[in-house]
Every structure is written in structure tokens, then in C-alpha cells.
Amino acid sequence: MMSYKEMTKEELQEIRKEVAAKYDELKAKGLKLDMSRGKPNTEQLDISMGMIDTLTDYNLVGEQGVDCRNYGVLDGIIEAKRLLSAMIECPVDNIIIYGNSSLNVMYDTVARSMTHGVMGSTPWAKLDKVKFLCPVPGYDRHFAITEFFGIEMINIPMTEDGPDMDMVEDLVSKDEAIKGIWCVPKYSNPMGITYSDETVRRFANLKPAAEDFRIYWDNAYCIHHLYEDHQDHILEILEECEKAGNPDMVFKFCSTSKVTFPGSGIAAISASKANLDFIKKQMSVQTIGHDKLNQLRHARFFGDFNGMLEHMKKHADIIRPKFEAVLEMLDKELGDLGIAKWTKPNGGYFIGFDTMDGCAKKVVAMCKEAGVVMTPAGATYPYGKDPHDSNIRIAPTFPSTEELKQACEIFVTCVKLVSLDKILETK
Amino acid sequence: MMSYKEMTKEELQEIRKEVAAKYDELKAKGLKLDMSRGKPNTEQLDISMGMIDTLTDYNLVGEQGVDCRNYGVLDGIIEAKRLLSAMIECPVDNIIIYGNSSLNVMYDTVARSMTHGVMGSTPWAKLDKVKFLCPVPGYDRHFAITEFFGIEMINIPMTEDGPDMDMVEDLVSKDEAIKGIWCVPKYSNPMGITYSDETVRRFANLKPAAEDFRIYWDNAYCIHHLYEDHQDHILEILEECEKAGNPDMVFKFCSTSKVTFPGSGIAAISASKANLDFIKKQMSVQTIGHDKLNQLRHARFFGDFNGMLEHMKKHADIIRPKFEAVLEMLDKELGDLGIAKWTKPNGGYFIGFDTMDGCAKKVVAMCKEAGVVMTPAGATYPYGKDPHDSNIRIAPTFPSTEELKQACEIFVTCVKLVSLDKILETK
Incomplete structure (x- = not known):
């Protein structure tokens, strides 16, 4: 893949057509997906079910x-x-x-x-x-x-x-x-x-x-x-x-x-x-x-605390593949295009994503139109005002890996489309 | 029993001697009792133990x-x-x-x-x-x-x-x-x-x-x-x-x-x-x-709410005898003396007790000296200031009935002694 910014106007317009068609196709599927919620998934909750029984020896x-x-x-x-x-x-x-x-x-x-x-x-x-x-x-x-x-x-x-x-x-x-x-x-x-x-x-x-x-x-x-x-x-x-x-x-x-x-x-x-x-x-x-x-x-x-650390490994095993699925998709689809940056964290609940300046709101709006809820653009800034309108928070933990892949496909398509429009404005 | 206020100075002094001797005798027992805490007793807690198992069908x-x-x-x-x-x-x-x-x-x-x-x-x-x-x-x-x-x-x-x-x-x-x-x-x-x-x-x-x-x-x-x-x-x-x-x-x-x-x-x-x-x-x-x-x-x-009401009957059965033990003792020991008033509530956690004006602090202090903790006098008023220095809160729920009887014996003795001194001041 080549960086968008190195392409000619004609090349970009050609790609835009393809990406727009892809977007319409994805939108037509009428999916309902959510990458906005920093909350554990059901499988994660299940590993703590022992908590429900913990006190049943009645020794309180x-x-x-x-x-x-x-x-x-x-x-x-x-x-x-x-x-x-x-x-x-x-x-x-x-x-x-x-x-x-x-x-x-x-x-x-x-x-x-x-x-x-x-x-x-x-x-x-x-x-x-x-x-x-x-x-x-x-x-x-x-x-x-x-x-x-x-x-x-x-x-x-x-x-x-x-x-x-x-x-x-x-x-x-x-x-x-x-x-x-x-x-x-x-x-x-x-x-x-x-x-x-x-x-x-x-x-x-x-x-x-x-x-x-x-x-x-x-x-x-x-x-x-x-x-x-x-x-x-x-x-x-x-x-x-x-x-x-x-x-x-x-x-x-x-x-x-x-x-x-x-x-x-x-x-x-x-x-x-x-x-x-x-x-x-x-x-x-x-x-x-x-x-x-x-x-x-x-x-x-x-x-004791060691028990807690062991427990955290189980969480990691469940959510690591989700993070990796998102990162793989971002790398594959956006890796060389020069239109976005994102983090590869060693822990936590989020991937931080930055579009080109002035694109985040549009990306989130287009995602929503195609059935993918993202954290509102700007939410990661005081007063909801991102001065660059570029930051988007990706929360991979809650959806299934399959849902995540579908949501990411829509997300990267939106990022491409909005970025293409932005670049074309100045060509 | 005759009201203290109707007695002569000599009669009061005689009674005071007896009460003071009683106080010394009770104090010498070195008891540690508490009628200050508006908290449920262990038996009451036991009736809710089903709460510990309630969710163990894992349907959450x-x-x-x-x-x-x-x-x-x-x-x-x-x-x-x-x-x-x-x-x-x-x-x-x-x-x-x-x-x-x-x-x-x-x-x-x-x-x-x-x-x-x-x-x-x-x-x-x-x-x-x-x-x-x-x-x-x-x-x-x-x-x-x-x-x-x-x-x-x-x-x-x-x-x-x-x-x-x-x-x-x-x-x-x-x-x-x-x-x-x-x-x-x-x-x-x-x-x-x-x-x-x-x-x-x-x-x-x-x-x-x-x-x-x-x-x-x-x-x-x-x-x-x-x-x-x-x-x-x-x-x-x-x-x-x-x-x-x-x-x-x-x-x-x-x-x-x-x-x-x-x-x-x-x-x-x-x-x-x-x-x-x-x-x-x-x-x-x-x-x-x-x-x-x-x-x-x-x-x-x-x-449902009926289940809760049934549950409350069990609480009542446990604490009613405690209230009654206290009330019986108050009636028997202080009933006709004209030195105190108290309430006979149909529910709740407390019996409200009023000494003669200016006696509550002394009563609580004497109780403490003899091993019985009462709610501090004044605590039932803003800023801890009871303008009459008369109100004492009795909390019968936590101690055992046996402990309550012992504590009440000390309490009524203190009430008598402090009241006698108060009345004698003006004779």
C-alpha cells in the first residue's frame, strides 16, 4: 500500500470510489455493533463466578x-x-x-x-x-x-x-x-x-x-x-x-x-x-x-495478591485476542496509508486512535450510520472539545472477536473515506 | 413506692444510703456492658443468612x-x-x-x-x-x-x-x-x-x-x-x-x-x-x-414485599423480649418515683428516657464508671447540647437479655442516685 498523501488526485478519486462502494455495501448489512464501551465481556465475568459461592461456609x-x-x-x-x-x-x-x-x-x-x-x-x-x-x-x-x-x-x-x-x-x-x-x-x-x-x-x-x-x-x-x-x-x-x-x-x-x-x-x-x-x-x-x-x-x-495476579492472567487470555484482532486489522488496512496513528498498549482497556486533524467527528458519525457505535469524538477531551478533532477511543473488550472484526472493517472504511475527502479538499 | 419528691429530707437521705451501697456493690462486679448501640444482635443477623446463598444458582x-x-x-x-x-x-x-x-x-x-x-x-x-x-x-x-x-x-x-x-x-x-x-x-x-x-x-x-x-x-x-x-x-x-x-x-x-x-x-x-x-x-x-x-x-x-414483612416478624420476635425486659425493669424500679419518664414504643430501635433536668450527663457518667456504656448524654441534640440535660437514648437490641437486665439494674441505680442528689440539693 502507498500513502494517500503521495497519490495524485486521480488516483485518490479512483480509490475513493472503491472505498465508498465498500462503505455502502457494509452499511447495507444493517449491523448493530459497539466499540464504545470499556466494559468486560461475559466470558471475563464468568471467571469471577466463584465470588458468588465464596462466603457459603457461613464464616463471616x-x-x-x-x-x-x-x-x-x-x-x-x-x-x-x-x-x-x-x-x-x-x-x-x-x-x-x-x-x-x-x-x-x-x-x-x-x-x-x-x-x-x-x-x-x-x-x-x-x-x-x-x-x-x-x-x-x-x-x-x-x-x-x-x-x-x-x-x-x-x-x-x-x-x-x-x-x-x-x-x-x-x-x-x-x-x-x-x-x-x-x-x-x-x-x-x-x-x-x-x-x-x-x-x-x-x-x-x-x-x-x-x-x-x-x-x-x-x-x-x-x-x-x-x-x-x-x-x-x-x-x-x-x-x-x-x-x-x-x-x-x-x-x-x-x-x-x-x-x-x-x-x-x-x-x-x-x-x-x-x-x-x-x-x-x-x-x-x-x-x-x-x-x-x-x-x-x-x-x-x-x-492473597498472588491469587489476584493469577486471576488477571485469565482476563488477559480472554481480551488479548480482541486487542490483537483490532490491531491486525488496523495494521493491514491503514498501516501504510499515512492517514492515522494508533497505540499498541501492553495493558488496559483501550486503543488510542488518531485520525488526520478534523476527521474524528466525521468518522464516528459515519460509523454510526453504518451501525457501529464508537465513543463520541471529543469525549476524551475536557468539555468534549478535541482541538484537533482527531482522537477516537477504541474499546475492544466487550464485543466478540467476530463482531470486532466486522466493526473494524466498517471503522477503517470510514477512516479511509473521511481521510480521502480531507486530502482531496486540498488537491 | 412513693414519689421521691413527696419524701422528707431524712427519708431521702436514708434511701440515698441504700442506693449508694447498691451502686458500689454493682460497680464492684466489674461488668462491661453496652446499651448505646442501635445495632442488630447476632441472632437477628442469623435470620438473614439465606442472603449468602441466594445467588448460588448463578442466574445473575x-x-x-x-x-x-x-x-x-x-x-x-x-x-x-x-x-x-x-x-x-x-x-x-x-x-x-x-x-x-x-x-x-x-x-x-x-x-x-x-x-x-x-x-x-x-x-x-x-x-x-x-x-x-x-x-x-x-x-x-x-x-x-x-x-x-x-x-x-x-x-x-x-x-x-x-x-x-x-x-x-x-x-x-x-x-x-x-x-x-x-x-x-x-x-x-x-x-x-x-x-x-x-x-x-x-x-x-x-x-x-x-x-x-x-x-x-x-x-x-x-x-x-x-x-x-x-x-x-x-x-x-x-x-x-x-x-x-x-x-x-x-x-x-x-x-x-x-x-x-x-x-x-x-x-x-x-x-x-x-x-x-x-x-x-x-x-x-x-x-x-x-x-x-x-x-x-x-x-x-x-x-416480594410480603416476604420482607414475614422476615420482619422474626426480627420482632427476637428484639421484643429485650424491649420488654428494659421496660419491665424501668417500670418496677422507677415507676412511681417521679424522677423519670420514658417511652414504650411499638417499634424501632430505641427507648427514649428523660431524667429530671440536669441529671442525664451525671447518670451516663456514673453508668460508665460502673461498666455500662450508654449513648452520651446530649447526643440526641444538635451540637451535643441538651438544654435540659435530661435525655438518654436506650438501645436494647444488641446485648443479650441477661446483659440487658444487668445493665438496666446499674442504669436505674444511677438514675436514682443522681436524682436523689438533685432533689436533696433543694431540700
Whole structure:
């Protein structure tokens, strides 16, 4: 295949006819496919079915003598703390176990800062302006939280090593209104990028103007590898922050949503003791405690962290072929055309795809017309505004491999067609 | 027995000697007892053990085809909505199912009002002053929420029919800063009072100065009867509000914490469609959804609302003897002395006890010295300040009946001793 950009107008017009015919043919099939949802498939859910039976020996008393059926234990039973602190890589004393959703923990963290500040700082609701840095493309639900609270979001471009740290350092040190940055440090959503050691160290060594600046470190895919032999690793940020003299600068989040059952998992926050003490003051007003039976269920199901890692291999075996099917199709159909770029992540839930500037919305719209739902173009940017209109998030986990191949065929056809039109505009 | 107040100084001094000797004797036993905790006992938890097995047929697809293991369904599966709407008495369309804690739902409701107002009103954080009416004695965790958000709390005395409605009507109609009132309308915490029909109707017909005034109707004990033949009933407030032309004026809360497992139950809010639509906007930012497996577990365990009512009879059979043991002891030991009053509730979790003015703190302190933990005096009032220093909450459910009898013996002895000293002061 030859790059479109090297072709003559006539060659391009010829190809456009073929591609348009292909599109019409595919559209005529009237398919209903979906590559938008970052959710586990049924086969993945099935490997956790042992969770349903885990407590049927009726022994519901935890190691520390807690009857997990009754009230009590605000911050989580020791078994759950041990499991999730291993997962999120922190001392067992530096974690609070929450309910079923890390998103909810992040929401609560921002909400609390609005009304009560951070470790004694002025409540953000009393400030004229609060800003967050948002590495882009990023996770739409992060941006939805900050938008909901009227927090101004500033785009930070992602590099292959993580966010543009020159820009982060510069902005954070100058502007006291900047109170946080959203990070998915490992197998990022949607690009699958893992932050380099240097990036993590530069984060830990930030010199923020705001005392209540925090790094919102959403380690959603910390153990979500696709390969046994190609796994990404990140430096542990809590420890790096401590080394750098910034022990209170980070909140780490994780959950088992994509380990066991989404919606029926357990979530956690990890931070310095000073941060956790402040959080617990609020938490003790908010709730008597989270679902300890579900905490016990998780701890007993996995036995220990090794059990969890073994479990993750089963997930990898199920979703790896799906990622590979998509990547193969992209390589084969778009590899040399010079009209798109995409990532080949070692883990996580997404493939990040970039069209030529100004093409993403049209591609997604054409896909929809032909029966393929993609994540809306722009969703990976604050306010839904991708300044290049180029980023599209591909979510390969939920559909069957067969469906994925059909969906990809339509997707690449749309990419070709929209790109051809774009190139022809200037010829 | 004769009323203390009718006795001479000498008679009282004689009795005081006897009571003090009794106290020393009881104290010497070195008991460790607790009548402070409104939590179910082990036997109560045991009747819900079927919950542990409920899903072991591995059929985890809900009626409407939802795979309850995966993401999705923000406001609860239909099975859970049907069950809890029957429990809280509302149409199935007027409910949202939450996570494990109605306290958390109430917290979220106030927190959202702080940052985003109520159905479009000015966020309370932007107002100079926000006030809540607090029927007293009441539930300390309600007051903790409003105190946490800096909301000024105004005491409203409770009568046998519910809050003093003359005062409520007057204050609410005059003061735009009053945004809510905390209510436990049935078997109230701690007095076990149930609001009369007239009280409910007067609530529904309030003419609040603030458009964002809401009644926070925590129907925590809606089906928590102690007797089959003496059950309290309340008018359904949502419907009454609608009739009165105030359809949006109430938020109802409930949970299964004291039906199945505290901490592993499901909670709900019920309100008008306009209120729920506003809430869902926030909720969709806060979470992807709550634990649907636990919703399914509850629905399947009970089958239907009748199953839940049958289940509640088992709870009643377990805790009724405990209430009766306490009441018998109070009657026998304090019945005619004229130094205390207490309630005989038909349901709920508490017996409300009033000492003579200025005695509650001393009684609780003396109990503690003799090994009996009571809810701290004052806890049933905003800011922990009981203006009469008279109210003590007795929680009979958790200890064994034998422990309760021992604890009560100490309690009544302390009440006598403190009262005697009080009366002797003025003789």
C-alpha cells in the first residue's frame, strides 16, 4: 500500500470510489455493533463466578474478630486493606477501603475539597477560581467530575512518557488556582500509555504554588496487563513523593471493577496518613461503613495478591485476542496509508486512535450510520472539545472477536473515506 | 413506692444510703456492658443468612435482561425498585436505589445542595446562612451532617404527635434561610414516636419561604414493628405533598440495614420525578451505578414485599423480649418515683428516657464508671447540647437479655442516685 498523501488526485478519486462502494455495501448489512464501551465481556465475568459461592461456609467473621454482617469498621477490614494495598502498592496503613466505585471515591474527594478544602485549606467553593490540569486525551468521567464542580480544565498534551512535564511543572508552580491534575499513570485511558520513571519523579518533585494541590492518580489498570512477557511498570508515586519531601501531594485510587464484577467490586484510596486522617473525619459523617461482606468476599476469593495476579492472567487470555484482532486489522488496512496513528498498549482497556486533524467527528458519525457505535469524538477531551478533532477511543473488550472484526472493517472504511475527502479538499 | 419528691429530707437521705451501697456493690462486679448501640444482635443477623446463598444458582440476569455482574443501570434494577418502593410506600417510578447506606444518601443530598442547590436553586455554599430545623431529641448522625456543612440547627421540641408543628409552620414560612427539617416519622430515634396524621398533613401543607426547602423524611423504621397487634401507621407524605400542591417538597430515605445486614444492605431515596431527575444528573457524574448483585440478592431473598414483612416478624420476635425486659425493669424500679419518664414504643430501635433536668450527663457518667456504656448524654441534640440535660437514648437490641437486665439494674441505680442528689440539693 502507498500513502494517500503521495497519490495524485486521480488516483485518490479512483480509490475513493472503491472505498465508498465498500462503505455502502457494509452499511447495507444493517449491523448493530459497539466499540464504545470499556466494559468486560461475559466470558471475563464468568471467571469471577466463584465470588458468588465464596462466603457459603457461613464464616463471616474477619481475621480481627469483626462480624462482617454488622455495623462497624469505617475504613475497611484488614483482609481487604491487605489485598488492595498490594494491588495499589502502598503500606497497609495508607489505605481506606470504600464501596463499589473508585469513580465515586474521586467524586467524593473533589466534592469534599469544594466544601471543606484539603487538609485545612480554604474550601474551593469559596475561591474565585479553581483549575485542574487534564492530560489529553484522557478519561471523560474524570473531566465530567471537574466540569460538574465548575473547575476550569487546562489541556496538557500527552507524550509517549506521560503528560508534558515541562508544561505541568511550569503551570503548577505559577498558578495557585491549580489544585489538581487527573492522571491514569498506567495503560492510560484512552492511549494505553504508561508514565516513565522520569515522569513519575518529576511529578513527585513538583513545587506547586497551591498548598492544597494534589495529584489525582487513578491507577485503574495497575494489574491489567495483556501480556506476561511485556508488562509495563511504574514507580510508586506515594514513596517518590515522600522522598521528594512532598508526602501529602498525591491521592491514589483503584478498584476491582475490572478484576471481579464491575459495579460489585471494592474501591480504595491511598494517601499519606495526614490526608487519610482528614478524609476519615468527613467519612465518619458520611457513612457508618462500607459493605464488609463484599470486602470479605474479595479477600476470600483471591486468598492473597498472588491469587489476584493469577486471576488477571485469565482476563488477559480472554481480551488479548480482541486487542490483537483490532490491531491486525488496523495494521493491514491503514498501516501504510499515512492517514492515522494508533497505540499498541501492553495493558488496559483501550486503543488510542488518531485520525488526520478534523476527521474524528466525521468518522464516528459515519460509523454510526453504518451501525457501529464508537465513543463520541471529543469525549476524551475536557468539555468534549478535541482541538484537533482527531482522537477516537477504541474499546475492544466487550464485543466478540467476530463482531470486532466486522466493526473494524466498517471503522477503517470510514477512516479511509473521511481521510480521502480531507486530502482531496486540498488537491 | 412513693414519689421521691413527696419524701422528707431524712427519708431521702436514708434511701440515698441504700442506693449508694447498691451502686458500689454493682460497680464492684466489674461488668462491661453496652446499651448505646442501635445495632442488630447476632441472632437477628442469623435470620438473614439465606442472603449468602441466594445467588448460588448463578442466574445473575435480572428480569429486564440486565447482567447484574456488569456496568450499567444507574438508578437500580426493577426488582430492587419494586421491593424498596413497597417498603417506603411510593410508586416504583419515584425511587432511586443506592449503595449500602441511607446515611450516605442523606449526606450526598445535603452535599449536593451545598455545591449545586436543589432543583436549580442557588448553591447553599454561596448563601450567607443556611438553617435546618431539628426535632429534638433526634438522631445524632443527622445533626452531624448538618453541623459538618456549617448549617445552623434550630431545635424543635417533639410532642407525642411529632414535632411541634406550630413552631415548624411559623419558622418555615418566615425564614428563607431554613432549607430543611430532619424527620424520623415512625418509631423515631430516640423516642419511638410516630407522627400523627394531622402532623403529616401539616407537613405536606407547609408554605416555606425558601423554594428549596425540603422535608428530609428518614423512614428508617418504616417496617420495624415490635408487635403484630400494635403497629403504628403514618400517612404517605409524598402523596400528601402532592395533594397539597407541594409535590417537590419531600425527600424520603430508607434502607435495609436493619432488615438484612447492616453495612451490606441497600438504600434508596424517593421523591417527585422533578427531584429525581435533578439528582440523577449529579449521580451520573458520581458513579456508573451501585451494586446490582446486592440488589438482586435482596430481591431474590425476599421474593416480594410480603416476604420482607414475614422476615420482619422474626426480627420482632427476637428484639421484643429485650424491649420488654428494659421496660419491665424501668417500670418496677422507677415507676412511681417521679424522677423519670420514658417511652414504650411499638417499634424501632430505641427507648427514649428523660431524667429530671440536669441529671442525664451525671447518670451516663456514673453508668460508665460502673461498666455500662450508654449513648452520651446530649447526643440526641444538635451540637451535643441538651438544654435540659435530661435525655438518654436506650438501645436494647444488641446485648443479650441477661446483659440487658444487668445493665438496666446499674442504669436505674444511677438514675436514682443522681436524682436523689438533685432533689436533696433543694431540700
